[in-house]
Amino acid sequence: xxxxxxxxxxxAIAVILSTGWVSFDKGVEAGPDKGSVLFQANFTExxxxxxxxxxxxxxxxxxxxxxxxxxxxxxxxxxLWIRKDFPSEMxxxxxxxxxxxxxxxxxxISAKGVKGEDILEGLPKRNGSYRxxxxxxxxxxxxxxxxxxxxxxxxxxxxxxxxxxxxxxxxIEPDPVMKDNQTYHVKIEKIEGWLRLWVDxxxxxxxxxxxxxxxxxxxxxxxxxxxxHPSCIxxxxxxxxxxx
Numbered sequence: 001x002x003x004x005x006x007x008x009x010x011x012a013i014a015v016i017l018s019t020g021w022v023s024f025d026k027g028v029e030a031g032p033d034k035g036s037v038l039f040q041a042n043f044t045e046x047x048x049x050x051x052x053x054x055x056x057x058x059x060x061x062x063x064x065x066x067x068x069x070x071x072x073x074x075x076x077x078x079x080l081w082i083r084k085d086f087p088s089e090m091x092x093x094x095x096x097x098x099x100x101x102x103x104x105x106x107x108x109i110s111a112k113g114v115k116g117e118d119i120l121e122g123l124p125k126r127n128g129s130y131r132x133x134x135x136x137x138x139x140x141x142x143x144x145x146x147x148x149x150x151x152x153x154x155x156x157x158x159x160x161x162x163x164x165x166x167x168x169x170x171x172i173e174p175d176p177v178m179k180d181n182q183t184y185h186v187k188i189e190k191i192e193g194w195l196r197l198w199v200d201x202x203x204x205x206x207x208x209x210x211x212x213x214x215x216x217x218x219x220x221x222x223x224x225x226x227x228x229h230p231s232c233i234x235x236x237x238x239x240x241x242x243x244x
Contacts, residue, residue, distance in 0.1 A: 035242040038086060042238050043069050055081040055120050058128020060226070069236040073103065077128035077227040081111075081120060082241075088218035089191050089244040095237040097183040101148045103228020104155070105177070108133065109190060110217035111140035114164055119221055130227060134166040139217055143188065143197055143205070145177040150229040154178075160195060160205055162213050170195075170207040183235075191244065192216060 041053075043064045048054050056062050059075025071078055088110070096105065113123050114137055126132045133140065140163050147155040157173035176199040177184045187198040193209030193216035209216045222241065226234040 035091065035244050037240065038090065038243055039082060039084065039241040040239065041069075043067055053083060055083050057081070057126050060128070065235070067237070071224065071226040071234045071236070072230065073128070073226045073228050073232070074230050075128055077130055077225060079108070079126075079128055079133070079223045079225045081221050081223040083120065083221075085219050085221055086241055087243060091242045091244060092188040092222060092240075093186065094239040095183050095185050096145070096177065097235045098146055098180050099233045099235070100231060101146075101154070101180050102150055102152050103226055103232030103234065104147045104149070105145050105234050106225040106227070107143045107145075107188065108140045108221070108223040108225065109188065110220040111138055111223060112217070112220040113137055114139050133225070134161065134163045136164060139164055139214075140220065141195060141217060145175065145186070145199075147175055148228070150227070150232070158204060160197075160207055162209065162217070165213060167213040169209070169213065170205050172204055176202070176204045189244075192218070
């Protein structure tokens with residue numbers, strides 16, 4: 001390899017590193033979908049980076065356990081945000097499992113302040129309570145799966161809500177992520193206001209935002225929320241976000 005090729009190769013690596021878009025937790029594949037990789041993580045390190053890559057809200061823990069991200073709620077809910085904003089058209093994929101049926105998983109996308117603020121830098125701190133994400137100062141789309149109360153009661157089905165305002169815009173039964181100790185693969189695709197969600201390859205949600213509940217949400221942050229009994233742990237792995 002001549003000197004020109006080596007210089008070009010090193011320059012390309014420097015550009016990628018300087019963007020901060022890619023998390024180099026080792027070994028993750030972005031999946032079969034086309035588009036550039038915006039973020040990836042499969043948690044082969046000993047600790048998650050809560051200063052540069054992730055932001056944790058609420059009372060509880062976010063830690064790596066046997067090569068997976070483990071979220072545990074000990075208050076009113078825990079939310080782990082990726083610190084970067086993601087574009088209006090993107091594909092989010094991850095593997096998910098729960099150790100018991102005493103909690104609910106919610107996944108926020110396109111999260112911004114109602115006046116366009118950065119939710120981590122431009123808004124008051126939050127304690128993990130659900131109402132702060134659904135009826136407060138944040139606009140976002142929220143997907144709920146594995147809908148169990150902390151006492152084990154099941155709230156049937158899976159929802160998409162548009163916030164702020166707690167608008168229920170799509171409800172599907174049965175719950176596609178119902179069994180504990182089983183790993184499911186989730187894929188969420190967003191094309192402007194068109195939202196689709198697959199579980200293990202089956203299309204579960206297919207909804208288009210027509211602006212009835214306010215402006216169609218575009219770019220913003222992605223967050224993973226658990227609300228449950230302290231014994232309930234939500235495991236995530238192989239998180240990949242691609243552009244379309």
